[in-house]
Amino acid sequence: MSEAKKYDRSYKEQSVKPALEIGVKRAGEELKVPYGTLYGWVQAAKKGIYTDTTKKRSPR
Template identity: 45%
Template sequence: MAQKRYDQDYKVQAVKLANEIGINKAAKEIGIAPSTVSGWVKASKEGVLDLGAGSHTPDSALSLTEELMALKKQVKDQSKEIKLLKEENEFLEEASAFFAASRRKSVKTHE
């Protein structure tokens, strides 16, 4: 089954609703799984899902330490992804060069 994609605004509105009436009630009201809403709420608390200006109360806002930790984790994850993508790109370049050379040899032998 294909995973349904929701736009940023929809997620923000769902999180705001969940913060007002609770995750289970919000999920039921908008017709999606509570685990999905819960994930968005968690993402908003970790700073991954931005709810926009003025959306945090002093109780829900991240402390500077928590925000710094979340940003460090995000940078670490992105660095890993960049490294992997560079390795994959290098492999594809080598494979492309190999197949191009192989094709040139094939064309020369058939002439």
């Protein structure tokens, strides 16, 4: 089984824009990012996790 791929915050932020413009499925195919992964980034961006660095995520 392959090792989990790590994406830096900047890449995630930049990937959200095309996902919102052309759709998560198509953007994921073009960026070679799994649908579920990109969908999670879009949801996080909608909650302001990537745009507002003053917010802290609550511990699980």
